Amino acid sequence: MSKRLAKPKQYKRASGGWGSLEGMSKIELSAKAPPGAMATLAQMNKPGGYMCTSCAWTRPEDPHAFEFCENGAKATFWDLTTARCTPEFFTQHTVSELRGWGDYALEKEGRLTEPLKYNPVTDKYERTSWEQAFNEIGAGLRKLDPKSVTFYASGKAALEPSYLYAVFARAYGHNNLPDSSNMCHETTSVGLKKVIGSPVGTCQLEDLEHCDAIFYMGQNPGTNSPRILKNLQSAAQRGCKIIVFNPLREKGLIEFVDPQSPVQMTVGTPTKIDHMYCQVRPGGDIAALMGVCKRVVELDELAQSKGEARVLDPDFIAQHTHGFEAFLDKLRSTDWDAIEHESGLTRAEMEAAGDVYAQSKAVIGIYGMGLTQHVHGSQGIGMLVNLLLLNGNIGRLGAGCSPIRGHSNVQGQRTVGITEKVALAPVEKYREVLGLETPQQDGHTTVEFLEGVIDGSNKGYVGLGGNLAKAVPDHERVHAKWADMELTVHIATKLNTTHCIPGKTSWVLPCLVRAETDEQESGNQWVSIEDSFSHIFGSRSDRKTASPYLKSETAIICGIAKATLDGSNPKLKWDEWTADYDRIRHLIAQTYPDEFHDMTARMNQAGGFFRGNSARDRVWKTDSGKAEFTDPSVLNACGIGDAEGRYHLATLRSNDQFNTTVYGHDDRLRGLKGSRMIVMMRPEDMAAERLREGDIVSLVTDVSRDGEPERRVSGLKVVPYQLPARTLGGYFPELNALVPLWYHDKLSKTPASKGVPVRIVRD
Known part of the structure; x- marks a missing residue:
């Protein structure tokens, strides 16, 4: 082997600039976006327009002519694709076959157009009606112990459906409300x-x-x-x-x-x-x-x-x-x-x-x-x-x-009640405003939900967006048990891997994207989101919907809730809330009066409205009543330290990716292209391991508990990159299989995906 070190890959241009415009154009073509998509972008993050579904960065009071970035444009093009994944597509492919396609290929099929029910005999999703879906899902949920069911939420759902989702869960009988925050922040x-x-x-x-x-x-x-x-x-x-x-x-x-x-x-x-x-x-x-x-x-x-x-x-x-x-x-x-x-x-x-x-x-x-x-x-x-x-x-x-923050409303979902912790839920206000007595037992985090999937105690799953089965750690152990659940329900815009691991009964319910018209009985509806600065903004669009059969997330939640609950609480007005989202915002304002009073009027101000922050005012709501200096017990946050032959892997997102949504296989800003099955490695470490650029290796998790199977990802191409010693980089979610479910932050149980102990094995 030559003693000359491999040259690290790099992107020679600056971020932004022409590269950003080229990246947007490439995805616009790949997504088959309609001609009006650019006009839609012109209204993004502006008063009277819609809020980006990508990250949670704020909308300024005085917006620029173009108040969007490369990521926001890609997300919009991806949502507004002209490609359609109709029920006819599923007549040609079994779910088992589709599971092997990968998320990029699945999402490229386009927007889902009609509600689908899984047929285990044919191993295919089949067209169903909304009435049948709601009635059968409601019946299925009634058969299960509510505490054995999880209502998961991704970070895209607006405040209105998020508030109702939390109300539905607690009226049904559980606090099992983890969201994508459990997975990231x-x-x-x-x-x-x-x-x-x-x-x-x-x-x-x-x-x-x-x-x-x-x-x-x-x-x-x-x-x-x-x-x-x-x-x-x-x-x-x-x-x-x-x-x-x-x-x-x-x-x-x-x-x-x-x-x-x-x-x-x-x-x-x-x-x-x-x-x-x-x-x-x-x-x-x-x-x-x-x-x-x-x-x-x-x-x-x-x-x-x-x-x-x-x-x-x-x-x-x-x-x-x-x-x-x-x-x-x-x-x-x-x-x-x-x-x-x-x-x-x-x-x-x-x-x-x-x-x-x-x-x-x-x-x-x-x-x-x-x-x-x-x-x-x-x-x-x-x-x-x-x-x-x-x-x-x-x-x-x-x-x-x-x-x-990552998702555009992941912070806001927690604000309006999506939490597994009873102490953080507005229990007294639920009783006062909705006549609702809520469960007093804490629900479970995402990690605890996955533990329930593995041990069989979790029987049902309702997913408000997202691709959770792909995003989670410990893929092999989780996926092997996911299909054992009695009931899985997916509210989604496009097909993804999670839908291809159906439970014993399973539905895929197609919903609107934020950039589409949400026409209800009282007209085109406003929704609201919270940015990472705790500002609340209104969002509405007039873009034509991808299919006449689509429903909004709010309408789907209300439809399932009405079919599930016994109707004995007259204050749970699911039909009225579907008809007019102002009524939902009135509930939010009643539940959180200090922060959300006059919500509908204030959310469309130039800068939205700030819901306040006690620490910004130097009011410290801690046990001591003061800000806490802490005495760290460790100098390195990784739970597993150094050892002979051990590296620490940081999982990453590429430039053509937002969370589990992959727009393409290039990573422009890192100078990489063509494949996501790579491992980035310091040239000096490559030389020590006698590896050349392009060699194919496996990564194996370098720590395990008794009785656990080996965690391995194979077929990874070695790429030289400028990294600290004994550090590797690779892509999320492909390398999530290497993260043990129990390897998480001590307090929050967020998976510890930025420092996974691994060793390199030649393929």
């Missing part, structure tokens, strides 16, 4: 609430206009939330220093060309985004932040010794925080050698980041799942908050903590 809801009393971020859009520094951790905006790039560009141009902590060097955090700037698109140069780029190893954020905090405290002590202005804010710490002395003791007792080893960074890098913090008056911490999807992800959030608290960087202009 639940660690924020649990971990952030523990330390500042708020389960969501404290920042507003205006803070990005006044910050001096941004500590940006574990999130790839170029692929996952491109609309934030304009804000990062503006911040960098005015001198804000952006310090990046991420295992991969992502183009969106390095340089950006604004596609809406004719000058920059033609004769201009890309805007440099990062001031520093720290390639932290998987799970190493705790140690990295420990090093930064250690430097900040050292600089404060030095300033005190010289009689200079302090770096820390002692008044804020004394008045607003708890646990500072214990955290200080931890900093002093943790040596630099351990911090460097666990972070994968040098002391000089962390000290330089600390210098930036110390020199900044207003700092924002932005993070994604690279920080949270670890066994000790909650402690990673705690460490980021520790850093912000040192100088009072929560609760003032230009400062705060800002998690970047």
Whole structure:
């Protein structure tokens, strides 16, 4: 084998720019979008228009001419495809055959057009009527113990159907309401609430206009939330220093060309985004932040010794925080050698980041799942908050903590009652407003639902969107038992893998997309969503529906609920709520009067309305009544440490992907194309393993419990990439099979998919 190291793959252009426009055009053609799709985009994220179904970035009060990004355009083209997956398609293919197609091929068949029921004799989905579907689903649910049934929600459903979905579940008799937050950002809801009393971020859009520094951790905006790039560009141009902590060097955090700037698109140069780029190893954020905090405290002590202005804010710490002395003791007792080893960074890098913090008056911490999807992800959030608290960087202009959400309304679903925790549900208001006595036993998280699927205790599943069977960890164990459920119901727009693992009785119920007209008895309906800044916006479209047989998510939920429940509660007015969504918003306002009063009127204001955030007001709803400094018990968030032959795998999304929806097989911003069955590997590690670019290997999970089968994914092509030592990268959801179901964050049970211990086996 040659001693010359393989050359890492890379994308030579900036993020955004012509590459973004080319990417949009490619998917527009591939999706067979109609001519009017571009006109639909012109109304996206604007008053009177519809809110993007991709990420949860906000809608500004004064929108640009084009208030959408590459991801939003792809999602819209994909939704508005002219391809149709009719009942006739299913006469030609068994479900067993379709299960082997893969999600890209399944979704390419286009929009589902009519309700379908699975026939186990023919192994095919067959046309059914809505009346038959509702009646038989209702009868099936009545036969099951409600506590053995799960109502799962993906993050796209708007506030109105989400509110009713939670009401239906509790009227039926359970709190089994996990959603896609359990799979991605639940660690924020649990971990952030523990330390500042708020389960969501404290920042507003205006803070990005006044910050001096941004500590940006574990999130790839170029692929996952491109609309934030304009804000990062503006911040960098005015001198804000952006310090990046991420295992991969992502183009969106390095340089950006604004596609809406004719000058920059033609004769201009890309805007440099990062001031520093720290390639932290998987799970190493705790140690990295420990090093930064250690430097900040050292600089404060030095300033005190010289009689200079302090770096820390002692008044804020004394008045607003708890646990500072214990955290200080931890900093002093943790040596630099351990911090460097666990972070994968040098002391000089962390000290330089600390210098930036110390020199900044207003700092924002932005993070994604690279920080949270670890066994000790909650402690990673705690460490980021520790850093912000040192100088009072929560609760003032230009400062705060800002998690970047994925799905467009995943945060909003939790806000209006989709939660498995009784303590977070509006139990008293349900009783007052709806005359509803709710179950007092906590429901289960997604992980607990999957455990119930495996052990047979979960008998029924209703899925409000999503492709959960593909998104979950431990594919082999889960999929082997999924079809044993008595009843599976899927509310969906396109066919996917989850639909191809039907229960003993199974239905696929086709629904509208957000960009289509939702015509009900009272006219074309408005829905509402919540962005990641806790603003509520109205959304409506006049795009013609893909099929006259489609129903809205609200109508489907109400139809199933009416057919399932005994009708003894006159306050559950399913027909009236279907006819006029204003009545649902009235219920939401009654249930959450402080946040949602006058909801219908306020949601269509230029900037929507802000439902408030106690931590932003420095009101700390924690056990101590103050913001909590935390004392981390580990320096690396991965639950399994180093060992001979062990690597840590971070699962990733490609540029042509949104969650489990794959638009194509290229990953432009990483310079990769042609296949998703790859493993990215550091050239030095390739040489040590005597591997060449293009070699085919398997990854095997390097930890297991007694009696568990081996977890293996084979047929992966080795690709050289710039990564930290002993770190691998590969695609979600193809590599989810390597993540044990029990390998999750300690507090939230979110799967720990960003640092999976694996070993390499030659195929």
